[in-house]
Amino acid sequence: MTRKGASRSTSAPPSAEPESLISLRAAVTLFFASAVGGVAGILTHLAGDSLATATLTAGATFGASAAIFHKLVGKS
Numbered sequence: 001m002t003r004k005g006a007s008r009s010t011s012a013p014p015s016a017e018p019e020s021l022i023s024l025r026a027a028v029t030l031f032f033a034s035a036v037g038g039v040a041g042i043l044t045h046l047a048g049d050s051l052a053t054a055t056l057t058a059g060a061t062f063g064a065s066a067a068i069f070h071k072l073v074g075k076s
Helices: 024-046 051-072
Strands: none
Touching: 024 051
């Protein structure tokens, strides 16, 4: 028995799993590219080069390694 004014919802419940912002493959690729770029930048700075040179090295290494990891990480 239902109360007066109460109504039952017959629509499907909302999806329990929210839609992801990026795919797992993209996240893994960007994570490893960031790690490699960061290590390259830190090592460049520790070798005695300026911070600007280390930043440019990190950025270039990130770009190159992102392209490499894009090909290496398998598509599902």
